[in-house]
Amino acid sequence: LVANFExxxxxxxxxxxxxxxxxxxxxxxxxxRIRRDFEYIGHKGARDxxxxxxxxxxxIAFDVRVLNVLEAASVKSPVDVQSNNASxxxxxxxxxxxxxxxxxxxxxxxxxxxERNYVGLxxxxxxxxxx
Numbered sequence: 710l711v712a713n714f715e716x717x718x719x720x721x722x723x724x725x726x727x728x729x730x731x732x733x734x735x736x737x738x739x740x741x742r743i744r745r746d747f748e749y750i751g752h753k754g755a756r757d758x759x760x761x762x763x764x765x766x767x768x769i770a771f772d773v774r775v776l777n778v779l780e781a782a783s784v785k786s787p788v789d790v791q792s793n794n795a796s797x798x799x800x801x802x803x804x805x806x807x808x809x810x811x812x813x814x815x816x817x818x819x820x821x822x823x824e825r826n827y828v829g830l831x832x833x834x835x836x837x838x839x840x
Contacts, residue, residue, distance in 0.1 A: 712748045727762060736767045737798075752797045756820075766815040769801050774827045775820065779804075781834040 720726040733739050736759065743755040750758065753772055759765030769775065776786055784804075787796035801816065809819050823830065830836070 713750075716746060727764070730759070730762075730764050736765045739764055740768065751791075752794065753791060760817040760820060763817075766817045767805060769804060769816040769820045771797065771800065772824075775823050777836050778823050778827070778830050778834065781830075781836045 717723055717726055720729070730739050730742065733742060739759050740752070740755045743750055743758055744752070747755075753770045756765060756768040756770040760768055760770060771786075771790055776790070779786055786800055787793065790796045790800050804819065805816050809816055812819075814822070
């Protein structure tokens with residue numbers, strides 16, 4: 710945390726850093742930048758960060774809740790989806806194309822819909838809740 714705080718201060722503060730992220734060309738570049746800039750932030754954490762600051766609308770953060778719902782819906786996720794960038798991008802792209810686009814929602818909206826409705830989805834789909 711201290712290293713990350715010092716990094717943000719070195720960049721001129723949070724507002725300055727977020728402005729630099731916003732100026733980047735796309736979500737993938739932003740994810741890559743956050744993973745490079747911050748200690749202990751991986752694929753999911755970078756996406757959560759960007760979604761929360763409305764800088765990553767085409768992103769999905771694959772935490773255990775999202776993966777549980779996908780599994781219950783018979784969506785096969787790669788075993789290494791949380792640790793392998795290619796697997797992560799492949800699953801994210803497939804969901805954006807086959808679920809989000811037809812539903813006319815962003816990846817960020819899909820992510821937050823699953824997060825906010827997780828308990829109800831678990832009950833409806835017979836998922837044993839784990840977090």
